[in-house]
Amino acid sequence: MKLIAVTNDRMSIDELIQTLLAIEPYIDAVILREKSKTDTEILKLIQKLKEVNFNVKKMIVHGKPTIANTEQIDKVQLPGGLPLPDLMRQYPALLFGKSVHSLEEAIVAEADGAESVLYGHLFKTNSKPGLQPRGTDDLRRIVSSLTIPVYAIGGIRPSHIERLREVGIAGVAIMSTIFESEHPKNIAKEYYDAIHT
Known part of the structure; x- marks a missing residue:
């Protein structure tokens, strides 16, 4: 099971770089x-990350x-609504993950050529106030219906990892818990330890 960090758009470039360097040993990927x-600021962020040897x-x-194409980054995470087949034709060297909110969207994403899907939000989370969490029932159906990797996001705590492993997901994506923490490295390590025990 993989651990993906998702930046929360609340830090300066320098703060973000320091946080990403601190958590890098514990994460498999980060969605910027x-x-x-x-676009200029995102390019600057990526270039600075390269300068400090972030993988x-x-x-x-x-x-x-x-931006991914320009900076020779292999993968893009697409929010709902962007036309995946058109983008795949335009950028044949890139791999595209797709964010989905239902089984139907997940099936379409796979048919359109998505390399993976990110489903959520699973549990109550501060980043989605007032929105009902989706829970794991649909997640289980998505995992059993698709052949591509399925990742989960939304209110996931280290204590949820074992339960989610049983669902058969490829990994978890974590935003608020890591990026709103005063000790992001320690939090990332908690998830890492939960995944790797």
């Missing part, structure tokens, strides 16, 4: 989900295939 930053293979660009 910095929606409020300009490029662990980087996933959120929603911006042009």
Whole structure:
């Protein structure tokens, strides 16, 4: 099972770099989900990460295939709504993960050529206030219906890992718990330890 960090778009570039360097040993990948930053700022972030030897293979660009292509990053995570088949034709060298919120969306994403899907939100989370969590029943159906890797996101705690492992997911994506912590390295290690015990 893999551990993917998802940035929360609340840090400066320098703060984010320091946090990512601290958690890098414990994560398999990071989705750079910095929606409020300009393309120029995201490029600067990626270039600075490369300068400090953050592993490029662990980087996933959120929603911006042009930037991934320019910076020779292999993977893009697409939010719902972006036309996957068109983007695959335009950027044949890239792998695309797709964020989904239902079994139907997951089936379409796989048929369209997604390399993986990210499903959520599973449990109550501060980043989705007032929205009902989806739980694990649909997640279980998605895992059994698809042949591509299925990742889960949303309110996942280290204590959930064993239960989620039984569902058969490829990994978990964590945002708030890591990036809103005063000790992100310790939190990332807690997830790492839960996954690897």
